[in-house]
Amino acid sequence: MGAAQTMLDKLWGAHEVLLREDGVSLLWVDRHLVHEGSHHAFAKLKARGLALAEPALTFAVVDHYAPTRGRARRADPQIERMIQTLRSNATAHGVRLYDLDDPLQGIVHVLGPEEGLTLPGLLINCGDSHTSTHGAFGALAFGIGATEVAHVLATQTIWQRKPKAMRITVDGALGPGVSAKDIALGWIARLGTDGAQGHAVEYAGSTVRGLSMEGRMTLCNLSIEGGARFGMVAPDETTFSYLQGRRFAPQGAGWPAACADWTALASDADAHFEREVWLDAGEIAPTVTWGTSPEQALPITAVLPDPADLPPAKAEAAHAAYAYMGLTPGQRLAGTPVDQVFIGSCTNGRIEDLRAAAAVLAGRKAKVPGLISPGSAQVKAQAEREGLDQIFGAAGLEWAAAGCSMCVGMNGDLVGEGKRCASSTNRNFKGRQGRGARTHLMSPAMVAAAAVTGVLSDVRPLLEGRV
Amino acid sequence: MSGWNSHKGLAVGLPQANIDTDQLIPARFMSVPRAEGYGPYLLHDMRRDAEGRLRAEFALNRHEGASVLVAGRNFGSGSSREAAVYALVDAGICAVIAPSFGDIFASNAVNNGLLPARIDGALQGELATALAEGARDIEIDISARQLRLGTLSGAFELDDSWAKKLINGWDDIDLSLAQGMAIKKFKDLRYQTTPWAWPSGPD
Numbered sequence A: 001m002g003a004a005q006t007m008l009d010k011l012w013g014a015h016e017v018l019l020r021e022d023g024v025s026l027l028w029v030d031r032h033l034v035h036e037g038s039h040h041a042f043a044k045l046k047a048r049g050l051a052l053a054e055p056a057l058t059f060a061v062v063d064h065y066a067p068t069r070g071r072a073r074r075a076d077p078q079i080e081r082m083i084q085t086l087r088s089n090a091t092a093h094g095v096r097l098y099d100l101d102d103p104l105q106g107i108v109h110v111l112g113p114e115e116g117l118t119l120p121g122l123l124i125n126c127g128d129s130h131t132s133t134h135g136a137f138g139a140l141a142f143g144i145g146a147t148e149v150a151h152v153l154a155t156q157t158i159w160q161r162k163p164k165a166m167r168i169t170v171d172g173a174l175g176p177g178v179s180a181k182d183i184a185l186g187w188i189a190r191l192g193t194d195g196a197q198g199h200a201v202e203y204a205g206s207t208v209r210g211l212s213m214e215g216r217m218t219l220c221n222l223s224i225e226g227g228a229r230f231g232m233v234a235p236d237e238t239t240f241s242y243l244q245g246r247r248f249a250p251q252g253a254g255w256p257a258a259c260a261d262w263t264a265l266a267s268d269a270d271a272h273f274e275r276e277v278w279l280d281a282g283e284i285a286p287t288v289t290w291g292t293s294p295e296q297a298l299p300i301t302a303v304l305p306d307p308a309d310l311p312p313a314k315a316e317a318a319h320a321a322y323a324y325m326g327l328t329p330g331q332r333l334a335g336t337p338v339d340q341v342f343i344g345s346c347t348n349g350r351i352e353d354l355r356a357a358a359a360v361l362a363g364r365k366a367k368v369p370g371l372i373s374p375g376s377a378q379v380k381a382q383a384e385r386e387g388l389d390q391i392f393g394a395a396g397l398e399w400a401a402a403g404c405s406m407c408v409g410m411n412g413d414l415v416g417e418g419k420r421c422a423s424s425t426n427r428n429f430k431g432r433q434g435r436g437a438r439t440h441l442m443s444p445a446m447v448a449a450a451a452v453t454g455v456l457s458d459v460r461p462l463l464e465g466r467v
Numbered sequence B: 001m002s003g004w005n006s007h008k009g010l011a012v013g014l015p016q017a018n019i020d021t022d023q024l025i026p027a028r029f030m031s032v033p034r035a036e037g038y039g040p041y042l043l044h045d046m047r048r049d050a051e052g053r054l055r056a057e058f059a060l061n062r063h064e065g066a067s068v069l070v071a072g073r074n075f076g077s078g079s080s081r082e083a084a085v086y087a088l089v090d091a092g093i094c095a096v097i098a099p100s101f102g103d104i105f106a107s108n109a110v111n112n113g114l115l116p117a118r119i120d121g122a123l124q125g126e127l128a129t130a131l132a133e134g135a136r137d138i139e140i141d142i143s144a145r146q147l148r149l150g151t152l153s154g155a156f157e158l159d160d161s162w163a164k165k166l167i168n169g170w171d172d173i174d175l176s177l178a179q180g181m182a183i184k185k186f187k188d189l190r191y192q193t194t195p196w197a198w199p200s201g202p203d
């Protein structure tokens, strides 16, 4: 027996084609997911006259520019061209495309797991930073840039220096109305948006074991907002029961064999992590961002900090954030009026997220307008089978088709200048949801609470007697 | 892509922390083909007012020929959009000097000949002070990992493999295609030992 290994060590070892003398590894890529934004990479491939190395391991999805309201109406020729370019690249290279009218279409990080394209033990690349989502299954999944996408297209491999191993352990029971989103925003607020830079984060502990796959995906998805390119959870029964029977998951005798291999991926008991962080689930409250960086987050019960009390570097950022967000130090976060709400994205656009929002919205009316865009067409269909769309409609919120939508606004779903949006997405950067848009990140349940009260609100009293 | 080892140019200070990729290039400009050039979109919403006019008070707008940015920590955090790097490169920037970088941004930068030079907080503070009044001449040497701005000089950090790539202008695809045999061997072995790693199912 060799030295004790982390899950990162095992996954890395299983994919290493070669290790260069300067310490950089060439890794085999099991799945490559592409979307409209991958056009630069296809153009590079074409410019060099290269063929696609492994079309059967490459999957294309229309999501970033997908129209979510009035699919037939494709007013913008720029958007139409982006989608058409992906279509022709997929056709030219023989790649399976999940097109707009496909009943399986969705955001790449929602669709991959749904289809069983995402499996434990795989290395998954996509030209999108939230590829870390797939790590929830015990996969080595990370986002790459266009040059690297072209490299994977041409060679089915990627050069990468092994990151350091970091473990975030969360133990204890989460309170009602507290979710994976709050765990994530909590640790990012504590460690900073560069807190995990250069590290692969493995999430462990009883709280993480107790999360559903949806919750684990939310947690791993947000790893990148804390600077980590990789987020991972060791596969277990929860993972297997989510995956069994999915379209591209192993079938028949292959299934138990795969599960046995996947179980062995867990970090050895005495494996060493370069960094360890512990969190107590009982101390995590529903959390909301107040600034223009995901690290500027606080429990909903908090008062906005005085920059004078912050370290100098953070104080300057706080001043700028207050100016952009139209907020003042000393103000309570709860009670801040919002103009609109959004529920969706690869962070919180899954069925469980919609159920959590519906639990708050049922029988209530929204005081502000809002948009709900499910993470995939399958999530949409499931939500409609459960009647969630009826609840949203009765509350006065708009129920749209699946796509990235207002997370990034590429399809034209934008927040207006100076408007304040309670959003279940992942980035509150300046201008992320539109020029001058003011984004507050929070869980879907908290977005629903903001919708029915018209202000940033603690969801917990609204859930009394409901969960 | 041609490599480079030393550079003399004009440095501009952009000392804010967390200049993320959405600020480097807002999403709405990303459907533009690269051939049209991404330079005009660099830091678009910081540099320009609502009508698209350049803001005179923004440092980068006062120094047309700047080729080096001295930035705050966590530069390029956020998305994997390589367009953030294209915007810098197309605007004539060949190096960004900062205490830390978003991981994906940094590798995208190196893939496009843009140097992400990591410096310690103290040197960053000194450089920012020196640039507070306006742009200054700077010299950068990659192989020596040294920079000099007036009387200030100091070291920066850069991964050896990245330095080699920048200096030689190497393209990974060429290096990897040369490993075709090793890749093929690896694939065959993986197929035998972990058949579950190939998508099964109807398609």
Ligand code: SF4
Pocket (backbone or CB within 6 Å): A063, A064, A107, A108, A109, A128, A130, A345, A346, A347, A403, A404, A407, A408, A426
């Ligand atoms: S939903 Fe948002 S974060 Fe997720 S893939 Fe789409 S644009 Fe990126």
